[in-house]
Amino acid sequence: MEMDERKTKILQAIIRNYLDTGEPVGSRTISKDTDLNLSSATIRNEMADLEEMGYIIQPHTSAGRIPSDKGYRFYVDTLMDAKEREVADMKDMLLDRQDKLEDMLKTVVKLLAKDTQYATMITAPMTHMNKLKFIQLSRVDASHLLAVVVIEGNVIRNRLIEVAEEIDDENLLKLNMLLNTQLNGLAMEEINLSMVARMKQQAGIHSGVIGDVIDEVIETLSEDKDLEVYTSGTNNIFKYPELADHENASRLITAFEEKELLGDIIQNDESGEETGIQVYIGGENKNTSMQDCSVVTATYDLGDGMKGTIGIVGPRRMDYDKVVGTLKTIKTKLDDLYRKE
Amino acid sequence: MEMDERKTKILQAIIRNYLDTGEPVGSRTISKDTDLNLSSATIRNEMADLEEMGYIIQPHTSAGRIPSDKGYRFYVDTLMDAKEREVADMKDMLLDRQDKLEDMLKTVVKLLAKDTQYATMITAPMTHMNKLKFIQLSRVDASHLLAVVVIEGNVIRNRLIEVAEEIDDENLLKLNMLLNTQLNGLAMEEINLSMVARMKQQAGIHSGVIGDVIDEVIETLSEDKDLEVYTSGTNNIFKYPELADHENASRLITAFEEKELLGDIIQNDESGEETGIQVYIGGENKNTSMQDCSVVTATYDLGDGMKGTIGIVGPRRMDYDKVVGTLKTIKTKLDDLYRKE
C-alpha cells in the first residue's frame, strides 16, 4: 500500500489531535477536524489502511486510534514543522554569560523545563581534550599546599594537598616552574607516566615530599570528573498520566536522580547530523527507563572543543514541533555565546 | 483522664503495629499481640479513651484506629527506644575522609537513603562565620586573573576575573601582599566597605583596573553561596502509598528538586537540644510540602564552626526508632571524623 497525500493528512490530523488530548482519536473527530470534507466512514477506511501499514494502533476494538512509534517517526521526519521559537525569559539567561559556566547551565535547564513543561537535562561540556593553560601551587599553611589548574575554556580545578614536611619558598618556586614548563599546552590525555617520572627526577629525588606533590597534581589533572549533569522539571512527568503511574514515575525519578544513568540517553547517531538535534521515540531509546518516553537531544558547542548535550524527556505524545524549535533556539544561542568573544 | 501504664502499652502496640502495616489497627489485633491478656472488648474501652484523649484517630466508624500526630509525638518522646545502629556499608564511607567534602556528603546521603529507605538530604556546612586563611591572585593569560580564596575548614572558592589591561608582575605581587595582610584571619562578615575603600587607596588610584580587581575579589569572598543541599532516595516516597498519590508525590519531588525549598525543614528549635536530633511529625512541619510527612533532622559539626544538617523525610508512620538510631550513628561518626585530626 502506498502513502498518498490524503493518508498523510489524516495521519497528521490524528497525531496532532492525540498530542493535544492524549486520548485515542476517532474517525468522527478527524472527519470534522480536517478540511478534507470526508465522512467518518471514509476516514475509517483510511484509518484501517494506516493501521495495516503500522502507523497507528487501536488500543482495543472499540477505541479510536493512537500513533505508533512508526507513526511518530513519520511525523517527526516528514510532517513536522519546527520553527525556531522565542523562549520565554530568554533575556534573563543572556545576562548569565559572565557568570560561572555551571550557573549558566543550571539556568538553561530550568528555563527549558519551565518553557516546555517536560523534564530536562544538560551535561556540562567535556574537557577531556582540552589543553592545560596554567598550574599554580601555593602554600596555604605549614601542612597544606593548594594546587590550582586552569584548563582551556577557563575551567578551573583545584585540590588541597597535605604535606608531611614544609616545603620552602625556593622549592615551591622551582616546582611551579617545572610543572608549568613541562605541562603547559598539553592536553590531559597527552600526559603519561614517563613524563611524570622525568619531572620527579628533575625535581631532585632528595625529597620524597616533592615526588608526592607531583603525584597529587597529576592526579588532580587526570581526575576523571564524572560527567556532570544538571536536571530540572522532573516533576513535570506527573503532568502526563501515561508516565505518572508508580512504576514509570519511580523509574524516571530514579534515573533523573542518579544522573549517571542519564548518560546513555545521549546516543549520537547520524540522525540529525545537520541540525545537531536528535529525536528518540519510545522504544528507540537505549535507556530502559525511557522506553515509554520520547527524548529529544541537542548538542551544543561552546568552542574550544567544549561540547555538551541538552536533553528533553517527555511522553511519546510530546509536542515535537515546540521542543525541537526551542532546542534549536537554545542551541543557537549557546553556540554563539562564547564564539562571539 | 489519665495516661496509665496499660493505656501506654496499648498505645505503643497500636503504633508499632501501624508502623508495620500502614493499616488501621483493630482491638482484636491488639488483644492478641500484647501480653496484657485482655479481651478485645476491654481493649476497645481503652481505645475509646485514647481516642478521646487525642492520641489515636478512627478514620471511619467501622475501622480500627491509627495514631494521631499527638500519638506519634508521645511515642517519639516517651516510648521510643532508639539505639545507635550499625549502618550497612558504613566502612565505605570512612574511606572517603581524605576526599572532597562534597563527595563525602554525597556518599552519606546515598548511604542513608539506602539504609533507611526514605528520602534523605544533607546540607553542606555553612562557612559564613569562618575566617579567611589565604588569598592568591595569579595571571592566567593576558586578559584573565584567577583569584583563589581558602577559608578556614579548607573550603576553596575561586573566580576568574577579566581585566581590560594587563597587570604587571610587580603590581600583582603588591596586590597579593595587600589582600593577604589586610584580610587574612578575618571572618567574611567582618569585611566592610571602609576597609575596601582603604585598600583601594593603598593600591594606588592611578590604575582603575586594580580597583576593579579588588571589587571582584571582595565579591568572591562575600558571594553568598546558596545553601548547598544534596539529596538522595527521592524515589523512595513511592514505597509509601500515603505519599505516592500524584498530588503529594509531585509536591515532594518538586521540593527535593528545588533544593532551596528544603531550607525550611531545618527549624532548629530547642527540642532534641541534647542529642542534636529533632523530629517533626506531620503538621509540625513548617514546610507546606511536608505536611503529610515526618521529618527527622540531625545537626552535625565538623569543627571550625562547620555545622550542617542531615534530614530524613518519610511518611508519618516512619520507623522512628531506626531512623533516629541511624542518624545518631552517622552524626557521631561525622562529628568525630574531622575532630580526631
Added chain:
DNA sequence: GTTAGCACTCTTCTCAAATGAGTGCTAACA
C-alpha cells in the same frame, strides 16, 4: 473491672446491567 455477645456502621468487593464511544461491514449512491 472484665468479658461475651450482639446489633450496627461503614468500607470494600463483586457482579450484572446500562452506557457510550467507536468500529467494521454492507449496500446504495454519484
Added chain:
DNA sequence: TGTTAGCACTCATTTGAGAAGAGTGCTAAC
C-alpha cells in the same frame, strides 16, 4: 470506483445493588 449512510457489534467504563467483612459501641452478666 470512490464515497457515504446505516446498522450491528465490540469492548471499556460507569453505575448500582447486594454481600461480605472488619470493627465498633453498648449492654448485661460474671
